[in-house]
Amino acid sequence: xxVVNIHERVVNGPVVKVGKLIDGLASTNDLLWPIxxxxxxxxxxxxxxxxxxxxxPIRYTxxxxxxxxxxQFRFTEPKEFAGxxxxxxxxxxxxxxxxxxxxxxxxxGLAWFTWTIAIRPLHNALLEDALDRAEIFIxxxxxxxxxxxxxxxxxxxxxxxxxxxSGDTYRN
Numbered sequence: 400x401x402v403v404n405i406h407e408r409v410v411n412g413p414v415v416k417v418g419k420l421i422d423g424l425a426s427t428n429d430l431l432w433p434i435x436x437x438x439x440x441x442x443x444x445x446x447x448x449x450x451x452x453x454x455x456p457i458r459y460t461x462x463x464x465x466x467x468x469x470x471q472f473r474f475t476e477p478k479e480f481a482g483x484x485x486x487x488x489x490x491x492x493x494x495x496x497x498x499x500x501x502x503x504x505x506x507x508g509l510a511w512f513t514w515t516i517a518i519r520p521l522h523n524a525l526l527e528d529a530l531d532r533a534e535i536f537i538x539x540x541x542x543x544x545x546x547x548x549x550x551x552x553x554x555x556x557x558x559x560x561x562x563x564x565s566g567d568t569y570r571n
Contacts, residue, residue, distance in 0.1 A: 400511040400532050406526040407499035412537035414490040418467030419500055420533055425452065430536050433528035455531050479510030498533050500526050524550045
């Protein structure tokens with residue numbers, strides 16, 4: 400099954416400022432990834448080509464990185480996910496920027512079921528939370544997003560049996 404999943408938001412801020420969000424991914428000053436609501440993005444070394452890590456059960460390596468503009472990751476786990484995901488920022492004009500996240504992958508085996516039933520809705524909710532954080536970074540007040548009942552249910556299933564405070568704990 401071919402998957403193309405795109406989330407984007409136009410924000411009122413210059414590309415130089417918005418691009419700093421990409422550069423801060425997985426750092427102690429990560430202002431894009433919604434670590435208050437989702438498992439943190441973590442790598443085995445500072446952000447750069449070859450860094451290996453991921454978030455929750457999804458693993459990937461940094462395949463390309465242009466500071467302040469784009470970063471692309473190649474999936475390594477689950478094995479049935481063959482492809483990439485990336486963040487990028489593009490200027491629209493001097494004070495307006497588009498921030499985008501794109502997944503392009505081929506899902507094989509029974510992973511199509513996992514993607515369709517669980518991972519896609521979680522991914523969609525996580526990315527909308529991240530884009531909300533981008534807007535907050537630029538200065539737009541955003542209320543905390545309410546997840547669908549399905550996302551809440553899948554998160555409940557995933558956190559069953561996990562120890563509180565573990566890196567893969569799905570907090571509400």
